[in-house]
Amino acid sequence: MTIADDELMAYADGELDAQRRSEIELALRDDAHLAQRLRAHQAMRARVRAAFDDELTEPMAPGVLQALEARQHPEASNDPSWGWRRWGGIAASLAIGLLIGRTLPPPSGAPIDWQTNEVVAGGALERALSTQLASAATEITPLRVPISFVDRSGRYCRAFQADRQAGVACRSEDRWVVQALVVDTPASAASGALRQAGSALPSMLLDEIDARIVGVPLNSAQETSARESGWRR
Amino acid sequence: MTSATDVLRRELGPLLPRLRRFARALTRHREDADDLVQLAVERALLRADQWQIGTRLDSWIFRIMQNAWIDEMRARSRYQQTFVDEALGEHVGVSTTEAHIDAIAVRKAVSKLGDEQRAAVALVLVEGLPYKEAAEVLGIPIGTLTSRLARARESLQATLSAASAPLEKRT
Numbered sequence: 001m002t003i004a005d006d007e008l009m010a011y012a013d014g015e016l017d018a019q020r021r022s023e024i025e026l027a028l029r030d031d032a033h034l035a036q037r038l039r040a041h042q043a044m045r046a047r048v049r050a051a052f053d054d055e056l057t058e059p060m061a062p063g064v065l066q067a068l069e070a071r072q073h074p075e076a077s078n079d080p081s082w083g084w085r086r087w088g089g090i091a092a093s094l095a096i097g098l099l100i101g102r103t104l105p106p107p108s109g110a111p112i113d114w115q116t117n118e119v120v121a122g123g124a125l126e127r128a129l130s131t132q133l134a135s136a137a138t139e140i141t142p143l144r145v146p147i148s149f150v151d152r153s154g155r156y157c158r159a160f161q162a163d164r165q166a167g168v169a170c171r172s173e174d175r176w177v178v179q180a181l182v183v184d185t186p187a188s189a190a191s192g193a194l195r196q197a198g199s200a201l202p203s204m205l206l207d208e209i210d211a212r213i214v215g216v217p218l219n220s221a222q223e224t225s226a227r228e229s230g231w232r233r
Numbered sequence: 234m235t236s237a238t239d240v241l242r243r244e245l246g247p248l249l250p251r252l253r254r255f256a257r258a259l260t261r262h263r264e265d266a267d268d269l270v271q272l273a274v275e276r277a278l279l280r281a282d283q284w285q286i287g288t289r290l291d292s293w294i295f296r297i298m299q300n301a302w303i304d305e306m307r308a309r310s311r312y313q314q315t316f317v318d319e320a321l322g323e324h325v326g327v328s329t330t331e332a333h334i335d336a337i338a339v340r341k342a343v344s345k346l347g348d349e350q351r352a353a354v355a356l357v358l359v360e361g362l363p364y365k366e367a368a369e370v371l372g373i374p375i376g377t378l379t380s381r382l383a384r385a386r387e388s389l390q391a392t393l394s395a396a397s398a399p400l401e402k403r404t
Contacts, residue, residue, distance in 0.1 A: 006383055013357060013382075015364050044386055047393075048358040050332070051339035055257065056250040061267040064253070067274040068245055152268060207308050211268075 003027060003034060012041035063152055063214075121169050121176035129158050129169055129176045130231065133223050146201065148223050151212040156231045159201060159209060166205050168212070171231040180208040237281040244290050245274060251360060255295055258355035259302050261344045269305075273298045292362065295370045299352060306348075342392040350385035353378055 003024060010016050011024050028035045121129055128143040147159040157170035157179070167181035182202045201209075218226060226233075252273060256266035276297050277284070284293050343354055349371075356367035357378075368378040 006379055009383055009386065010364070010379065013364070040390065041386065044389060045358050047335065047339055048343065048354060048389070049361070051336040051343070052254055052258070052359045054336065055254045058250075058253075060249050060253065061271070064249060064267060064271045064274060067271045067278075068242060068249070070275075070278075152271070211305070211308070 005037065008034070008038050009041050012038060012045055118172075119178040119181075121178055125160065125169075126176055129160060131227070133220065133227065134158075134217075147209065148218040148226065149209065149213045150215070150218070150233070152214055154233055156218075156226050156233060157209075157212060159205065161201060166202055168205065168208055170212075174230075179212070180205065237284070238278055240286070241278060241281040241284060241290075245277065245294070248291055248294065249274075251291065252294055252298065255355050255360060256298060256302075258343065258351060258359060259298065259348075265305075269298055269302055272301050276301070289366060291360070292366045292370050295356065295360070295362075296372075299370055299372075338393060339389075342389050345392065346385050346388060350381050350388070353381040354385045354389075357382055 007016070007020075007024070011021065016024070028038065120126075124143060128145055132143070132145045134146050134148050142162060144161045145158050146161060149157055151157045151170055155170045155172065157168055158176075159168050160166065165181060168179045169176040170179050171177075182205050249270065252270045253266055256269040256273075257263065260266045260269055273294055277294055284290065343351060346354060352371060353367065356362045356370055357364065362370070364375050364378055368375045371378065373381075
């Protein structure tokens with residue numbers, strides 16, 4: 001009787017029915033090579049399982065435990081990571097480049113201050129992030145801050161937008177660290193895509209926010225109290 | 234009143250370490266894995282009514298995780314941002330026991346498998362799911378699952394038998 005390797009594997013994984021199992025066991029008795037192949041499958045199964053076993057005893061991340069305990073608000077019936085898009089407006093589809101964190105090239109000057117390991121908002125951007133409220137935006141300012149939210153590591157983060165660039169910055173101690181920046185490339189600048197998009201944030205940036213946000217964006221009361229606390233939590 | 238969400242919350246707690254183990258195998262990155270587990274827990278609780286009592290909860294959450302991770306990978310590849318971390322092959326704390334050395338080698342070998350084979354290995358060999366459940370988690374026919382599994386095993390066998398030679402000399 002020939003037994004294909006796939007079947008031997010299924011035997012090792014406990015997937016065969018009783019009849020096929022006993023047929024194979026019969027064959028194993030007088031086929032040392034077959035028995036050896038089976039042992040290899042069994043050993044691999046045990047070895048892989050054992051290799052991952054000690055991960056079970058590590059403590060869980062706080063965010064995971066919080067997610068398990070969190071009571072859902074009645075109004076938050078949508079998937080939390082997507083529901084917030086209501087606030088962001090319709091995403092524009094743009095030809096843009098997304099630069100993340102430390103991969104940013106040194107800029108020529110303000111409003112972003114290039115430091116060794118992080119990109120810190122300075123000047124007008126820093127002021128807008130610290131003082132402007134998304135919920136209170138009544139006029140078109142050169143720098144808009146349309147969304148404020150709490151990220152997965154528990155920091156306040158804010159999306160910002162100017163004519164030619166948009167990004168996300170998160171509060172880290174006493175500074176705003178730029179986490180993502182979308183820059184209007186010459187190609188998209190020529191078409192005026194970012195400008196035409198008006199108040200909508202670029203889709204790449206919406207994806208970035210999606211990846212970071214916990215729950216939904218801050219409402220005006222939460223935003224106001226966050227500002228009063230100096231954006232510390 | 235005990236809602237479906239409360240039942241789910243209670244059942245999910247003990248599963249968390251296994252969810253994280255699967256997430257680490259999928260993402261090969263500790264922070265990504267924590268994020269993925271958190272997202273899966275949030276989504277599962279929101280969709281508590283979709284889980285049918287009597288079906289395996291672990292399979293259901295694994296499927297949520299698998300789908301969320303595929304979405305995430307698509308999103309990342311849109312802006313060429315992929316993180317592949319060697320952390321899966323590392324271990325917190327220094328240990329030189331043979332079992333630990335072997336565990337590191339095995340995890341490293343698993344992390345080098347392609348995404349599809351790695352998911353199959355994580356579900357069947359690590360989590361011990363039956364083929365049928367694993368195939369449903371991945372949304373593929375059983376035949377596809379077994380062929381991925383067979384190829385993954387061959388590759389692990391090749392990697393690990395090549396790697397074990399210098400390792401044996403060391404001990």
